[in-house]
Amino acid sequence: MLGTLIRDGLASVIITTMHRRRKLSGVADEELMLLVARRDHGAFEALYDRHGTAAYSLAHRILGDRQRAEDVVQETFLSIWRSQSSYDPGRGSVRNWLLAALRNRAIDAIRHEAARPAPARGVDPAEVLADQPSGADTAVTVIHRETSRTLRGILGGLPQEQSQVIELAYFGGFTHTQIAEMLGAPVGTVKGRMRLGLEKIRAAMAEVQS
Amino acid sequence: MTEGHDHDRWRDEVAAYALDALPDAERPGLESHLEGCDECRAYLRWLRPAEAAVATSVEQLKPPRRLRRAVLANAQKADREAPLPAQSRAGSRWFLARPALAAALAVTVAAALIGGYVLRGSGPSTETVSAQATAAAPSGLQAHLVREGDSGTLELTGLPLPKRGRVYEAWVRRGEEISPSTVFVPDRTGAATVALPDQLDDADEVMVTREPAGGSEAPTTAPMLHVPFRQS
Numbered sequence: 125m126l127g128t129l130i131r132d133g134l135a136s137v138i139i140t141t142m143h144r145r146r147k148l149s150g151v152a153d154e155e156l157m158l159l160v161a162r163r164d165h166g167a168f169e170a171l172y173d174r175h176g177t178a179a180y181s182l183a184h185r186i187l188g189d190r191q192r193a194e195d196v197v198q199e200t201f202l203s204i205w206r207s208q209s210s211y212d213p214g215r216g217s218v219r220n221w222l223l224a225a226l227r228n229r230a231i232d233a234i235r236h237e238a239a240r241p242a243p244a245r246g247v248d249p250a251e252v253l254a255d256q257p258s259g260a261d262t263a264v265t266v267i268h269r270e271t272s273r274t275l276r277g278i279l280g281g282l283p284q285e286q287s288q289v290i291e292l293a294y295f296g297g298f299t300h301t302q303i304a305e306m307l308g309a310p311v312g313t314v315k316g317r318m319r320l321g322l323e324k325i326r327a328a329m330a331e332v333q334s
Numbered sequence: 335m336t337e338g339h340d341h342d343r344w345r346d347e348v349a350a351y352a353l354d355a356l357p358d359a360e361r362p363g364l365e366s367h368l369e370g371c372d373e374c375r376a377y378l379r380w381l382r383p384a385e386a387a388v389a390t391s392v393e394q395l396k397p398p399r400r401l402r403r404a405v406l407a408n409a410q411k412a413d414r415e416a417p418l419p420a421q422s423r424a425g426s427r428w429f430l431a432r433p434a435l436a437a438a439l440a441v442t443v444a445a446a447l448i449g450g451y452v453l454r455g456s457g458p459s460t461e462t463v464s465a466q467a468t469a470a471a472p473s474g475l476q477a478h479l480v481r482e483g484d485s486g487t488l489e490l491t492g493l494p495l496p497k498r499g500r501v502y503e504a505w506v507r508r509g510e511e512i513s514p515s516t517v518f519v520p521d522r523t524g525a526a527t528v529a530l531p532d533q534l535d536d537a538d539e540v541m542v543t544r545e546p547a548g549g550s551e552a553p554t555t556a557p558m559l560h561v562p563f564r565q566s
Contacts, residue, residue, distance in 0.1 A: 152547055154501050155519040165409060172405050180397035182389050194401050198408055205409045206416075217548035220386040227389060231354070275391035293355035294388045300355045312346070319349035325384040 153218035157211050160204065168205055175219050176201075179226050181272075186230040186295050196233060200226040231297035278328040286321030289314050344374050352381045353388075379551055463561050465490075471558040474524075477542075479561045484535050488528040488542070488561070493520040496544060503545040504528055505553060506537045515540070517549035537563055 148170040159167030183193035211221055279287055292298050304311040347364045350356045368375050465477035474492035488504060496519060504515040520526040542559040
């Protein structure tokens, strides 16, 4: 009797959960954020399912370590749950906002590491970024492949000196003055390369979308 | 007023800022400039998707199952250890606080009207302005704006859930200038209560359009709703 009740109860919970997942699958990210703010665990789960892969991938790219990537992803999502990170529609989509928040945490983590060597003139920037694996060397299941591949193609199409400064800044967390010191180039040159690179990415994105 | 050649000089700074590559000492200067420069703010908004593209370009790795379990367990644990009062949760987010504020306002106004009186006296005056649906509006859409002082609350019914990847966005028009206000979606019943915290006293009208997720900086579709104000 008790077993039947438990079994039926569990079945009911499972059916309810599956039904709710189906309902949430069509909900816009912005609405999910409203539900998450109301402490809706189903919406939070859906938010992770939609963006957890992108978040983990970016964290791994920046930190180069599975465990630290997992830690930063956990911290970022917990911060969202506690409403400590506020969604700003002005920064674009929920995904972009979430990835920007995660990137800030990851960069903060590496900036505060005592073991992180200060960049110095003459250091090979390629070696600096090589410490942070691209992920291509990791045995993984690749998803969202087309989107990321298209965007990688756009980045790969940049002149090397432009993609280099963008990657050092975004994935390495270095300032333009640190990058200039590393490259032995004037600060103005580094900033100009950043600008040209971003403008080319933006223009290429517009072409792809048109 | 900033001259054109100054914008060229600032654009290098804006690009570094978009990549979070400005040293801390240089950030306040640029942020101060951005506050007063529409052109550079627009340039930063234009660059943002490029920054996001860098983030999304990384090879996608399947996260371990334990990470999902840990993330969800953290939320459960946070609820047990430190349940936050609803008021403080809503108050810490402008995007989420506005619907909460709107709901509170709507309840207050409704209670006042049911009670047979209108909110006046020491607080700001309140008036209700009817909305005008356009041909782009879904059938059955009804809306009005409860205006209180400089701000207002747009209340809508009969609004279908937007398609995936789309949202509704409210705008405030002042002459030729159209400013984004609030991104929103209705609830399951097709109702939405949207707070408009903008300075409405000099506004000509409030509009609503359908926009891509995240909202837009300028309307990309025809308005489905107008709430015209009679300028005093």
